[in-house]
Amino acid sequence: MQIPREVLLRSYRAMRTIRDFEERLHVEFATGEIPGFVHLYCGEEASGVGVCSHLKDTDTIASTHRGHGHCIAKGVGVDGMMAEIYGRSTGVCRGKGGSMHIADLSLGMLGANGIVGGGPPLICGAALSHKVLKDGGVAVAFYGDGASNEGTTLESLNLASVWNLPAVFVVEDNGYGEATASSYACAGTQKDRAAGFGIPYFECDGTDFFAVHETAGEAIAHARAGKGPAMVHVHLSRWYGHFEGDAMTYRANGEVAKERAEQDCLKKFREKVTEISLLDSASLDEIDASVRDEIEQAVIKAKAAPLPEPEALMQDVYVSY
Amino acid sequence: MSKKSFRQAINEALRQEMRRDPRVILMGEDVAGGQGGSADNPDAWGGVLGVTKGLYTEFGAERVFDTPISEASYIGAAAGAAATGLRPVAELMFVDFIGSCLDQVMNQAAKFRYMFGGKARTPLVIRAMYGAGFSAAAQHSQALYPLFTHIPGLKVVIPSSPYEAKGLLIEAIRDDDPVIFLENKVMYDDEEDVPDDSYTIPFGEANLTREGDDVTIVAFGRMVNFANQAADRLEKEGITCTVIDPRTTSPLDTGTILDCVAETGRLVIVDESSPRCNMATDVAALVAEEAFDALKAPIRRVTPPHTPVPFASVLENLYMPDPARIEAAVKSVMGYKAKQEA
Ligand SMILES: Cc1ncc(C[n+]2csc(CCOP(=O)(O)OP(=O)(O)O)c2C)c(N)n1
Ligand SMILES: [Mg+2]
Numbered sequence: 001m002q003i004p005r006e007v008l009l010r011s012y013r014a015m016r017t018i019r020d021f022e023e024r025l026h027v028e029f030a031t032g033e034i035p036g037f038v039h040l041y042c043g044e045e046a047s048g049v050g051v052c053s054h055l056k057d058t059d060t061i062a063s064t065h066r067g068h069g070h071c072i073a074k075g076v077g078v079d080g081m082m083a084e085i086y087g088r089s090t091g092v093c094r095g096k097g098g099s100m101h102i103a104d105l106s107l108g109m110l111g112a113n114g115i116v117g118g119g120p121p122l123i124c125g126a127a128l129s130h131k132v133l134k135d136g137g138v139a140v141a142f143y144g145d146g147a148s149n150e151g152t153t154l155e156s157l158n159l160a161s162v163w164n165l166p167a168v169f170v171v172e173d174n175g176y177g178e179a180t181a182s183s184y185a186c187a188g189t190q191k192d193r194a195a196g197f198g199i200p201y202f203e204c205d206g207t208d209f210f211a212v213h214e215t216a217g218e219a220i221a222h223a224r225a226g227k228g229p230a231m232v233h234v235h236l237s238r239w240y241g242h243f244e245g246d247a248m249t250y251r252a253n254g255e256v257a258k259e260r261a262e263q264d265c266l267k268k269f270r271e272k273v274t275e276i277s278l279l280d281s282a283s284l285d286e287i288d289a290s291v292r293d294e295i296e297q298a299v300i301k302a303k304a305a306p307l308p309e310p311e312a313l314m315q316d317v318y319v320s321y
Numbered sequence: 322m323s324k325k326s327f328r329q330a331i332n333e334a335l336r337q338e339m340r341r342d343p344r345v346i347l348m349g350e351d352v353a354g355g356q357g358g359s360a361d362n363p364d365a366w367g368g369v370l371g372v373t374k375g376l377y378t379e380f381g382a383e384r385v386f387d388t389p390i391s392e393a394s395y396i397g398a399a400a401g402a403a404a405t406g407l408r409p410v411a412e413l414m415f416v417d418f419i420g421s422c423l424d425q426v427m428n429q430a431a432k433f434r435y436m437f438g439g440k441a442r443t444p445l446v447i448r449a450m451y452g453a454g455f456s457a458a459a460q461h462s463q464a465l466y467p468l469f470t471h472i473p474g475l476k477v478v479i480p481s482s483p484y485e486a487k488g489l490l491i492e493a494i495r496d497d498d499p500v501i502f503l504e505n506k507v508m509y510d511d512e513e514d515v516p517d518d519s520y521t522i523p524f525g526e527a528n529l530t531r532e533g534d535d536v537t538i539v540a541f542g543r544m545v546n547f548a549n550q551a552a553d554r555l556e557k558e559g560i561t562c563t564v565i566d567p568r569t570t571s572p573l574d575t576g577t578i579l580d581c582v583a584e585t586g587r588l589v590i591v592d593e594s595s596p597r598c599n600m601a602t603d604v605a606a607l608v609a610e611e612a613f614d615a616l617k618a619p620i621r622r623v624t625p626p627h628t629p630v631p632f633a634s635v636l637e638n639l640y641m642p643d644p645a646r647i648e649a650a651v652k653s654v655m656g657y658k659a660k661q662e663a
Contacts (some may be wrong), residue, residue: 035632037457087632087634088633095631095632095636096458096631096633097458097632100461101458101459101632150391150392150421151421152421176358178366178369179355179358179365179366180351180356180357180387182357183357185356185357185387185389249355249362249365250354250355250359250360250362250366252360253360307635308633308635310636312631313640314626314628317627317629
């Protein structure tokens with residue numbers, strides 16, 4: 001399948017933006033200026049971007065605690081995200097949600113989520129809205145290997161299948177839920193779980209944008225065509241600790257370094273597109289430079305932005321106040 | 322006796338009870354950590370904040386169980402195991418995650434004894450972290466003890482210091498009913514002298530951290546420390562307070578609360594949980610009903626507002642009760658007396 005040049009450029013830019021955003025947060029978090037918990041998506045960029053490259057603003061996604069990448073891939077602006085993570089009033093959630101709760105419903109982004117397994121049921125509901133309202137939309141739940149063991153996730157697979165919903169379940173399998181390996185915690189296989197609910201199963205290498213793009217494209221087309229839910233099992237690795245501050249004493253020395261060297265989705269993308277002359281190095285370099293500047297500006301703006309006013313504490317508990 | 326942190330006190334209580342009774346087992350997400358990991362380090366975490374560190378190394382895979390991220394099944398399994406011969410201590414990590422498994426606690430464990438006509442014993446302990454102050458936002462900061470207190474059949478413990486934590490946790494493990502044991506997440510590094518030997522603190526017996534003549538302050542968990550700080554400052558201005566740490570919200574030591582209010586005639590309640598139907602309303606109702614004649618001023622409650630916990634630190638600080646607000650509440654009830662007498 002030939003991917004349009006403009007989609008390639010946009011996707012590369014999104015992956016680069018996620019990478020730089022997360023690498024920068026890693027540095028900023030260490031200074032102590034960022035409050036709360038931060039879970040980085042580095043190494044997993046091609047998954048969110050590959051999937052979302054098929055989605056419009058009118059499609060819906062639900063994300064996880066590791067949500068920055070999904071937000072960027074769905075089009076949430078980095079200025080608003082950075083400000084949110086810094087707890088500023090200019091943040092996408094006005095500083096009231098933070099890293100784990102970034103959401104922008106106008107872009108079909110139903111929120112990062114602090115509750116593991118929180119997203120899949122919500123995505124059944126979003127898919128139901130798309131179906132009942134006949135707006136042609138699909139709903140995509142991103143969730144981890146760890147979250148695949150939540151009852152809410154397994155019940156949602158069943159519900160989506162029973163109701164024949166335009167829902168896609170994207171299992172981002174980075175091999176760990178916190179410090180516990182999926183080889184320990186997940187019985188059977190994701191493939192058999194999908195089969196158990198009569199759901200078509202797709203899988204791909206999540207460090208290869210082209211593989212994710214192609215596989216997710218099929219799954220999303222299936223759901224969009226009204227044929228019911230699909231599962232996409234994306235194989236990945238996370239490059240940082242579960243959250244910032246985790247020393248990853250459960251992973252072998254050198255494992256992450258090797259993955260960074262050999263399975264970097266950005267490097268692989270660049271190699272592939274330049275090798276077959278889809279894009280030239282110069283246009284990728286240009287994106288790199290422009291993203292670097294964008295992230296730098298986002299941090300500067302976030303740090304300079306005002307803190308929430310005291311009134312914000314009591315606002316938006318309900319629609320009426 | 323030696324200085325121990327809140328974290329160490331809890332770890333020591335678990336360790337001593339596991340040594341004492343082979344039926345005591347531990348389960349939860351990453352209570353050991355590292356299972357199946359490429360580093361072959363199966364005690365890598367010891368809980369997300371390191372509270373159970375070393376217990377896997379001492380007691381092994383026969384007694385320390387890392388769970389999949391499946392709260393409904395493992396909390397339910399702990400309840401089932403408790404009803405059938407084990408004495409499980411299950412860790413829910415953040416108490417907010419009770420949303421994923423409440424049925425197993427509320428409809429199962431809590432009700433076995435009563436529904437089965439007194440024929441079941443469910444010696445289950447569920448440990449979880451609670452509380453704001455970590456910028457952990459709306460889904461990781463709640464103080465949900467009123468939710469559990471509301472459910473007949475559950476006992477609910479909120480230790481206010483390392484010493485309290487050790488004695489109350491050992492008591493919880495030896496108790497034959499389901500116990501919810503809530504640890505304030507910002508207190509893990511608090512230190513004080515804690516006996517090395519094991520000891521228990523009985524449930525339903527409040528602790529008076531200080532005694533005074535003017536105002537009774539009832540405070541829960543971390544709020545006990547805030548109440549003591551406020552009382553220290555007030556004392557310099559000539560206002561003396563009795564501070565009551567009820568230790569357990571279920572059972573609740575109503576006798577001590579009523580006795581103290583009878584002496585001081587004024588009551589301030591400090592509760593970190595959402596203000597509607599919380600411990601402050603519960604204690605206020607108790608005193609209004611049972612000690613009305615003793616009251617010289619209206620009861621004052623110091624709680625957060627009726628909102629989710631906000632992320633930004635500036636808002637979270639506004640949200641949280643603090644010593645200054647407690648001080649102001651005490652002064653306001655003292656002021657009320659002055660107005661009456663004038
Ligand atoms: C209901 C619930 N249980 C536990 C947690 C704590 N927790 C946060 S992330 C996480 C691991 C999730 O693993 P996975 O789904 O594989 O996602 P990953 O972190 O690998 O992206 C856990 C246990 C939570 N937030 N919510
Ligand atoms: Mg994972």
